[in-house]
Amino acid sequence: MAEAFQFELVAPERLLMSETVDQVVVPGSEGYFTVLKGHAPFMSTMRPGVVDVTPAGGGAAQRIFVRGGFADVSNEGLTILAEQAIPLAEIDGETLAREVKNAEEDVADAKDGATKDAAELRLNQLKEVQAAVSGERSSAH
C-alpha cells in the first residue's frame, strides 16, 4: 500500500480537486510520469492528456482530461495548474472533436515552420487522447 500525499488540481476558474491520494499519473510534455509520496521536487509542463488519480484508501480511480499546464511536485505534495480540466466522465466526444478541429485549423493557419510544428504536435496529442477516450468508452459498453 502506497503512502498518501496531498494532491491539488487547480484550473484558472476554480480549485477542482484537493485531496490526499496514493498516486497520480501526469501527462508531462516529455512523457507520462507517476508521482508517489516522497517524489523529488520536480516541475514539468504538461501536454493535453489524461491525469489519472488514485485516491488514498482505495477509492475508484479518477481520470481527468487536462489541456496543458504545469505540474509542480514539492515536498508538500503535487499541484497541477491546468489550463483547462474536465473529468473524463463528463467529457463527450463532441468537445474533443471540437478541440481536434481547432488544432487542425491551427495547423492550417500556421505560417512559419516552428508554429506549424507546435500546432501539429498538439493535434497529434489531442488525437491520442481522443483515441484513448473512445477506446475506453467502447470497452466499457
Place this chain on the structure above:
Amino acid sequence: MPSLKTLRNRIASVKATQKITKAMQMVAASKLRRAQAAAEAARPYSARMAAVLGNLAATAGSSAGAPRLLAGTGADQKHLLLVCTADRGLCGAFNSSIARLARDHANRLMAEGKEVKFLCVGKKGYDALRRLFAKQIIDVIELRAIKQISFADADAIGKRVLALFEAGEVDVCTLFYGEFKSVISQVPTARRLIPADAGSAVAPAAGAASYEYEPDEEAILADLLPRNLSVQIFRALLENVASEQGAKMSAMDSATRNAGDMINRYTLLYNRSRQAQITKELIEIISGAEAL
C-alpha cells in the same frame, strides 16, 4: 411656489425613480455575490502561479539569458497602459477613479518624455480617456456581452498584449483595475505586468530543495510567463466585476435613500401648500360672509 399638481407629479416621478434604483441595488447585490465567489474561486490558481513563478525567477531570473518578459527589454521608453473598467455606468466613482489613476500615471510618464499607449478594456474607461488621449488609444475591448468572464476571454487580451510586446511596440505594460476590498471599498490599483513582477512573490527559503525541471528551466519559464500574464489579467477582470457590482450596490443604495429624503421633503411641501390653500379659501368665504 409650485402648484399642487406639479408637486403631485414630482412625487410620483421620484417614487418611480426610487423603485428603479432599489431594483438595481438588489440586482447588483445578487450579482456581487456571484462575482465575489468567482473571484475567490480563482484565487488559488493565481496564488500558486505566483509561488511557482517566484521559485523559478529566483533560480533562472538572475542568469543573463533570462526571458525578456521577466527581465524586460532593457528599455523603458514605450509604455502600455491596460485600463480595465466596467462597461456600464451608474456605479459611483468606480470607473472615474480607475481612469483618473491611469491618467495621472500617463501624464507623469509623458512629462518624463516617455511614449504612452492605452488599451482599454471596458467602455467607460475608454469614454473617460478618449477626450485626452484619443490618438494613443490602440483599441477598446468590450466585455458587455459576456455574462461570466472565462479564462479564455482574459487569455485573448493577454495574447494581444503579448503580440504588441513581441512586435517591439511595448517595453513596459501596466494594468489598472479596481481591487475589491469590500462592498464599500474598492481601491483603484496599478500593477506592472511586463516585466513580470516576481519580486512580490516570497523568495524561497534558502534551505528549499532544488528542483528538477522538465524540459529545462528556460523552456518552462518561457511557457509560464505568457500564461502568468493572462492569469493576472483574468484576476484583474474578476476583481473588477466584483468591485463594479459593489460600487453599484452602494451607489444605488444611497440613491434610494436620497430619493426617500426627497419624497419626504416634497410630501411635506405638498401638504403645507394644500393646507395653505384650504386656509386661504376659508378666509375668503368667511370674510365674504362677514362683509354681508
